[in-house]
Amino acid sequence: MKRSVFATPYIVWMIMFIVIPMLFILYSAFIKDGQFTLEYVRQAMESPKYMNVLLRSIVIALISTALCLLIGYPVAYILSNMKKSTAAILSMFFILPMWMNFLLRTYAWQVVLADNGVLNMLLTSLGFPKGEFMYTQGAVLLVTVYNFLPFMILPIYTVLSKIDRSHIEAAHDLGANSIKTFFKVVLPLSVPGIISGITMVFIPAITTFAISRLIGGKNVALYGDLIEEKIVSSGSLGLGSVLSIILLVLVIISIFVMHRMEVEQGNEEGGTLW
Amino acid sequence: MVKRLANFLKHSYLGLVLLFMYAPIAILILFSFTDSRTMSKWQGWSLGAYEKLFADGAVWVAVKNSVSIALISATVATIIGTFAAIGIYSMKKRRRMVIENITQLPMVNPDLVTGISFMLLFTAIGFTSGYLRMLIAHITFNLPYVIFSVMPRLRQSSNRLYEAALDLGCTPMKALTKVVIPDIMPGIISGFILAFTLSIDDFVISWFAAEGVQNISIYVYSIARRGIPSHINALSALMFVVVAALLVIVNLRSIKQEREAEAQANKLRSK
Amino acid sequence: MESNHLIELVNVTKEYSGEKALDNINLYIRNGEFLTLLGPSGCGKTTMLRIIAGFTMPTNGDVYLDGKRVNEVPPYKRRVNTVFQKYALFTHLNVFDNVAFGLKLKKVGKKEIQRRVESILELVNLKGYERRWIDQLSGGQQQRVAIARALVNDPEVLLLDEPLSALDKKLRKDMQVELKRMQQAVGITFVYVTHDQEEALTMSDTVVVMNEGKIQQIGTPQDIYNEPKNKFVAQFIGESNIIDGVMLQDYLVSFKGSAYQCVDTGFEPNEPVDVVIRPEDVDIVPLGSAPLTGVITDVVFMGVHYAITVNCNEFSLMVHTTDYVPVGEHVSVQILPDAIHVMKKPKTLDESEAIEATQEMKAIEEGMDAEEQ
Numbered sequence: 048m049k050r051s052v053f054a055t056p057y058i059v060w061m062i063m064f065i066v067i068p069m070l071f072i073l074y075s076a077f078i079k080d081g082q083f084t085l086e087y088v089r090q091a092m093e094s095p096k097y098m099n100v101l102l103r104s105i106v107i108a109l110i111s112t113a114l115c116l117l118i119g120y121p122v123a124y125i126l127s128n129m130k131k132s133t134a135a136i137l138s139m140f141f142i143l144p145m146w147m148n149f150l151l152r153t154y155a156w157q158v159v160l161a162d163n164g165v166l167n168m169l170l171t172s173l174g175f176p177k178g179e180f181m182y183t184q185g186a187v188l189l190v191t192v193y194n195f196l197p198f199m200i201l202p203i204y205t206v207l208s209k210i211d212r213s214h215i216e217a218a219h220d221l222g223a224n225s226i227k228t229f230f231k232v233v234l235p236l237s238v239p240g241i242i243s244g245i246t247m248v249f250i251p252a253i254t255t256f257a258i259s260r261l262i263g264g265k266n267v268a269l270y271g272d273l274i275e276e277k278i279v280s281s282g283s284l285g286l287g288s289v290l291s292i293i294l295l296v297l298v299i300i301s302i303f304v305m306h307r308m309e310v311e312q313g314n315e316e317g318g319t320l321w
Numbered sequence: 322m323v324k325r326l327a328n329f330l331k332h333s334y335l336g337l338v339l340l341f342m343y344a345p346i347a348i349l350i351l352f353s354f355t356d357s358r359t360m361s362k363w364q365g366w367s368l369g370a371y372e373k374l375f376a377d378g379a380v381w382v383a384v385k386n387s388v389s390i391a392l393i394s395a396t397v398a399t400i401i402g403t404f405a406a407i408g409i410y411s412m413k414k415r416r417r418m419v420i421e422n423i424t425q426l427p428m429v430n431p432d433l434v435t436g437i438s439f440m441l442l443f444t445a446i447g448f449t450s451g452y453l454r455m456l457i458a459h460i461t462f463n464l465p466y467v468i469f470s471v472m473p474r475l476r477q478s479s480n481r482l483y484e485a486a487l488d489l490g491c492t493p494m495k496a497l498t499k500v501v502i503p504d505i506m507p508g509i510i511s512g513f514i515l516a517f518t519l520s521i522d523d524f525v526i527s528w529f530a531a532e533g534v535q536n537i538s539i540y541v542y543s544i545a546r547r548g549i550p551s552h553i554n555a556l557s558a559l560m561f562v563v564v565a566a567l568l569v570i571v572n573l574r575s576i577k578q579e580r581e582a583e584a585q586a587n588k589l590r591s592k
Numbered sequence: 593m594e595s596n597h598l599i600e601l602v603n604v605t606k607e608y609s610g611e612k613a614l615d616n617i618n619l620y621i622r623n624g625e626f627l628t629l630l631g632p633s634g635c636g637k638t639t640m641l642r643i644i645a646g647f648t649m650p651t652n653g654d655v656y657l658d659g660k661r662v663n664e665v666p667p668y669k670r671r672v673n674t675v676f677q678k679y680a681l682f683t684h685l686n687v688f689d690n691v692a693f694g695l696k697l698k699k700v701g702k703k704e705i706q707r708r709v710e711s712i713l714e715l716v717n718l719k720g721y722e723r724r725w726i727d728q729l730s731g732g733q734q735q736r737v738a739i740a741r742a743l744v745n746d747p748e749v750l751l752l753d754e755p756l757s758a759l760d761k762k763l764r765k766d767m768q769v770e771l772k773r774m775q776q777a778v779g780i781t782f783v784y785v786t787h788d789q790e791e792a793l794t795m796s797d798t799v800v801v802m803n804e805g806k807i808q809q810i811g812t813p814q815d816i817y818n819e820p821k822n823k824f825v826a827q828f829i830g831e832s833n834i835i836d837g838v839m840l841q842d843y844l845v846s847f848k849g850s851a852y853q854c855v856d857t858g859f860e861p862n863e864p865v866d867v868v869i870r871p872e873d874v875d876i877v878p879l880g881s882a883p884l885t886g887v888i889t890d891v892v893f894m895g896v897h898y899a900i901t902v903n904c905n906e907f908s909l910m911v912h913t914t915d916y917v918p919v920g921e922h923v924s925v926q927i928l929p930d931a932i933h934v935m936k937k938p939k940t941l942d943e944s945e946a947i948e949a950t951q952e953m954k955a956i957e958e959g960m961d962a963e964e965q
Contacts, residue, residue, distance in 0.1 A: 131583060295431065
């Protein structure tokens with residue numbers, strides 16, 4: 048008996064529930080009344096409204112990814128330099144929110160930012176005027192960063208804590224000071240962690256609709272909202288499918304780009320390290 | 322002196338980030354102990370939110386759905402996924418690459434698209450049981466994570482172990498259950514835990530795939546769209562406590578081992 | 593006669609995607625012997641072992657165990673057990689359960705298991721370690737558990753795949769002696785795979801030298817060392833001076849411009865040959881007492897002897913001797929006729945050699961059988 052037969056149930060499952068459903072999306076995107084059509088594609092591409100939303104989604108996802116990296120990298124770096132047991136406990140605290148329900152995490156900010164929420168209560172009790180926080184781009188950014196920050200910290204921390212100390216000692220030995228060592232050795236070696244962190248933040252950020260729906264409202268609708276609205280509320284499956292395919296293509300392109308970056312970085316570093 | 326200052330800065334930075342991460346949760350917990358329609362004024366301590374929570378039948382249906390779907394989908398995905406990993410691992414390179422790539426698809430595919438694809442499939446074939454729809458969807462998106470948790474463990478464990486079991490008289494099936502699976506157990510367990518948490522946490526795929534059935538995420542979403550009722554605070558507080566407790570239990574053992582290893586190393590050094 | 597052949601490989605070939613890992617192997621292994629498969633990595637020795645164990649099926653040819661063809665018999669139905677290179681011990685079980693693993697599968701009674709595990713642990717000097725976990729053992733102890741786990745099943749053949757390669761040098765030496773002791777104590781056939789010539793020579797009854805999927809030579813350790821069959825064997829086993837030469841006639845070979853008496857016959861007149869001279873077979877003598885002269889260019893102390901390089905005008909000769917000679921000294925080098933081994937030039941590795949090897953093997957087989965009777 049060959050051991051590869053153990054994969055058979057999975058392969059059947061995969062075909063039924065991964066491959067076939069994707070074919071359904073393709074079908075409803077390009078087939079109308081049994082005929083091939085590009086009507087939905089035209090609708091999706093020609094409407095400036097859709098393109099604007101797409102652009103806004105990309106910008107917000109990019110900014111929140113950058114913010115996560117800026118905030119998260121130092122956290123991962125500091126943690127990786129601590130005593131192992133301390134770092135293990137502390138890193139647990141940084142990861143813990145990730146385990147709490149995503150919707151509840153988002154809801155928590157609703158409580159803070161709402162017009163009659165905690166932040167305004169604090170402001171008025173200190174004598175400041177009330178602010179408008181909900182339904183702004185800033186609020187969407189804030190909550191996106193909040194939700195996905197652990198996904199940036201974790202992979203970078205994992206990679207950093209696995210770096211062989213002797214690389215750093217070798218750099219010091221060869222005359223590099225701490226700052227130079229960081230930029231010449233530590234940072235390049237942590238690129239794989241950075242890239243998987245970026246992937247883990249950027250992709251959910253660009254596809255989210257719950258955050259923008261709850262925090263952004265109608266003012267800051269994102270591409271995800273648009274798709275959800277087309278599919279669920281207005282029932283136009285064809286257009287919704289085309290929009291999802293556009294989103295998927297975007298995600299695949301970004302993964303491909305990041306993969307290329309990793310490979311290039313890897314080769315280059317391989318060259319300079321040895 | 323410089324080092325002290327640097328350490329102080331480092332610790333303050335970590336503290337600030339932790340504050341950012343925990344402040345909203347802390348506020349939720351705090352406000353779960355007061356009963357008010359709005360958060361604009363502190364209205365004194367009360368367990369009213371919890372009373373409301375326990376009285377609300379819909380919440381408990383959602384919690385039950387979330388937990389049972391997480392348990393069942395994680396178990397099924399762990400079983401199918403573990404065998405799949407063993408099978409894929411023994412395949413020839415080209416076939417293995419093809420299957421591994423398809424396996425990555427649901428991990429790469431945005432939740433939104435996966436969810437929509439399920440919705441289209443289930444609607445097209447007229448499959449109406451909301452609970453089963455959600456369950457199938459969860460098993461499907463859990464599977465790749467189980468496979469990719471088990472795979473590295475298999476790579477570590479070397480084919481020799483399987484061969485050693487055959488050599489000592491095991492049939493292939495017995496070799497699997499008596500040797501290979503115990504050896505990759507850590508990978509299987511972490512795959513299960515990952516699957517369970519992903520399932521509990523999922524909103525988007527459930528939202529599209531299921532119909533007429535609510536899990537915690539869908540419940541919170543549908544309520545939160547209309548305002549910020551106090552019993553959701555109580556629910557968050559409870560969930561946070563449960564999750565934190567689970568995480569501490571899971572991690573405590575490995576932290577303890579780490580500590581012991583460090584103590585051992587220190588002893589050796591001092592000798 | 594036949595019953596004495598515990599394992600037979602007949603015309604066994606193994607291809608991996610077109611590459612021949614084993615090329616038409618014919619080999620008999622006799623009951624109770626310690627046979628070593630020796631060769632550089634990639635020579636096919638491990639493939640051969642895996643074919644005997646049943647993990648790999650030959651592409652062509654047949655494998656016989658105890659006179660029965662076993663090509664399709666799975667490993668768990670063969671009375672053959674293996675000690676794996678990195679031991680492949682089960683880390684989720686303790687020492688006792690590792691050793692008892694095979695017996696439990698055979699549904700041996702509890703008391704019997706207890707008794708047999710204890711006695712085998714005594715044989716491998718691990719008495720009292722029953723309750724230890726695998727990761728609490730040293731490399732040498734793990735090695736012993738692996739041997740015990742295989743031996744306790746009372747196999748007809750024990751296969752050992754480079755079992756000592758993970759141990760340090762001192763431990764390796766001790767284990768060599770112990771393995772030989774264990775083999776004599778249990779009296780079963782050991783098939784041992786190694787790339788370490790010293791290991792092969794100290795432990796084996798029979799050594800099979802392999803290269804590029806083919807058997808190069810089969811013989812006792814003495815044969816292999818003293819009478820290497822070709823240049824590869826000479827180079828692989830021990831150190832050698834290998835010099836191009838021409839066989840002038842029987843008992844007379846010429847190299848580097850001089851003719852030397854030798855003990856070899858059976859070559860064509862003026863046939864080009866490889867001349868192999870072991871460094872310890874030549875001696876440095878005072879200048880003038882032998883025809884070949886040269887200058888000492890290098891002296892290295894090796895512990896027991898000195899490795900001395902003598903430059904004899906056109907070529908360098910490596911000499912092992914216990915006498916110290918300073919660098920720069922002019923000396924003579926004495927090469928006695930029985931120090932010279934003349935061998936045919938390899939024609940490129942083709943079938944003729946495989947046939948040769950097969951014939952040789954048969955000859956040795958017959959010789960040994962005759963010896964025993």
